[in-house]
Amino acid sequence: MSELLDIAQTAVKAAVAAGAEFADAYAVSGRSVDVGVENTSLRDSEVIRDYGVGVRAFYRGGMGIGTSQSLDHGDVTECGQTAAEMAKVAHPDPDFVALPDPAQAPHVEGMFDDAIAGLEVGRVVDWCRQAIEEAQAIDPQVRLEGGAALSVGSSALASSTGVALERSGTSVSMTYQAVVLRDDQVGAYFEYDAARQMSDFVPAGVARIATEQALRYLGGRSVGTKRLPLVLGPFAASSLLSAIIGSASAESIQRNRSFLVGKQGEKIASELLTITECPLVPAGLSSGGYDGEGVPKQQRDLIRNGVLTTYLYNSYTANKAGVANTGHASRGGYGGSVGVTVSNLQVATGDRTEAELISDIDEGLYIAFGGLQPDGASGDISATVDFGFKIEQGQLAYPVATTMVGSDAFEMLTRIEAVSSDYRYEPGIIAPSLLISDVQVASGD
Template sequence: MGKDMTYAERIVEIGKEIGADNTEAYIYWHKDLSIQIRSKEVESLKSAEQRGVGIRILKDGKRGFAYTSDMREDSIKKTVQKSLDNSRENEPDEVLSFPLPAAEYPQLDLYDPEIAQIPVDRKIEIAKEIEARTLQQDKRIKQLERAVFEDREYRITIANGHGLAKSYHGSSCGAFAYAIGDLNGEQQTGFGMDYAKRFRDLNIDEVAKEAAWRATQLLGAKSQKTQKAVIVFDPYIATNFLGLVSPGLSADAVQKGRSLFAGKLNQQVASLEFSLVDDGRLPQGIVSAPFDDEGVPTSETILIDSGKLNSYLYDTYTAKKDGTVSTGNGIRGSFKGGPHVGTTNLFIKPGKISRTELLQDIKNGFYVLEVMGMHTANPISGDFSLGAAGLWIENGQLTYGVREVAIAGNILDLLQHIDGVADDLRFFGGTGSPTLRIAQMMVSGS
């Protein structure tokens, strides 16, 4: 910790020396291990250690940015200078500022010493175990494309000219299986994954079960006639759709006229069943942290409360613009860029009924397991048109596989038509959802 804070405070000092009004250093250090198994052999073993710094400068109301992963003194000095030079070409913006140190930060348990203590050989055994258990699940699983165990240790350090100087240290680990199901030469793939902050919470049995299940459900699937049907989203698919909802909840998108939710605060934007939360301090949340990537304490923000739009997400800049306070959602993709409004642990609140109950009164429906082309959906208009595959629902039961069909619509419309939320909330990294049921949609097929 000492080393990174020394770098950070030195950068703030250099900025001051060369005439910046304020300088901020964001240092990200990480150490990773990733083991990939295929056919009982280590296919790859990757270990990594990297440190990089992003430097934001304010000068005459203008912002500059530069980064480097070359941490030698000379390179750091040049990068601070480059950041100042870039600010000169920018336009002044009086809203720009860096946060002040906060009075209080949440106390979180982010580091599990056990992860670093487990020897590499044991981690290789765990990855092999993931493969072996996946193969045991189903006769139709004859091989895996890969089984992975990985872990990460990281430290984030932020300092700015207001005297903010904070750091935290964390770790996480993950298990992943990518299985191939085979039925008379026809193949389908399916994944299982689990990420945890603590090693003891990692559940490789669930990973194996899930991968085998997903890899076998669509074997023998066929296209379906074009028709209207009740749609059910698997939690994974629902989190995919959150990727279409969340951009519009950022205050940045709202202020720039790019949000589906602009001007809709306190309005009913989704059905009563639907509540959406962003919680940067969620216990054991995979992206939980005491403060965001500009040093503001994280918080819990209810975005949509029983269908009603309750709040947007803010970083320091957008909050100042709207005359409010940051929700602690200033997020960086890496040290290579400045903070922007982003999500932390984002999840749909679970309902009260089980998945079985959610399905039981559906006469004719489509349980969506895979979608293709999600990244082609338009988060500004909300329009989506996707290739889809899944299981047909008949009289409450999941029956045969369906693929090569398309579903299309608009996300705002879809949110209004969610008429069932199960109690099976699941996280895939930083986003989570239970199983969702949507009133009828068109399924286009043959």
């Protein structure tokens, strides 16, 4: 048993000894190295060691939470006791049944890479230096901001029902925003790459693409107020779809605050839309064999041919609804709270490329990035096209400015006319583009 699991179990025992009827604890320890670029120059470099433990305790169903950034035995014990005291202050909750029992969780390969864990900071600095050179080769006056980071972390989950799980992971990432100027015009864009294995990480080209794209965004113009077909690029499409999937949280459904209440098993989208959650992809960015409560995860369709197949359950909401737990409890860190999350989403692709979809449009709007997430309660969408292009005669004609989209989640979903055959791939994630017909656009004349 590792030291981290011992810490988690110590916290659980302390909570139970202090009167908790159920308890679980999540202990985390990690190290990250982050090298920053600002004003097209290396700026800073930091190494962060962070660790802590979060404890949930239950007394008559009421939940108490304690967290500590110290892993000293005395502090961990006190943290467990505090959680139990908090649980006794909370009101009894008859809908709480129990924490999950231990279960055999699948092992996901490739989540830890010794090559990342052993990386020297000098290598990360080199990536950043090369990124600056790449960007300046495209535009000597470019303003580049961002950097590269790696992280190595371990976690342990223990509960009073006997869950005792540990895992370790690595990640590496690079993100840049490029800003270019021509007279009074400003163009900006961003690009990134992220991976859990060095072999999946391609730092070369990230800053170059950001700079090339920034040049395309010089001279944004208005498009007028009218209804137009939209093509959502991979970023815009995945942010819309991820937000809609997030609204299927059973907690939000049971609390009657989601626009997806009553929609399980219903057709909510064009039959062209199928979204599969793939948590077991080796080395996937969001892969994992078990959820934040130790429940095994499995591949499943979340939307199949336009039908919402399931809500997202954790142990509390599954017990409350009397259904099987889908293993969607999230635990972002040692903060103690457990939410709901999905892992890698893969959207089923169509027959035609994004370029072919655009080529059929006489007048439309291409959205590379925009705040398209619907309001979680109403489903309404009122979003700025942060980065996009006017489509004219089948081509991306010019970048747009001060242009907004007004719609709602169901309108956007049901008007999906095509899913592209090409897509952006991140380890475990498939994000194609979407063609959506007849959406309200507001903009200057």
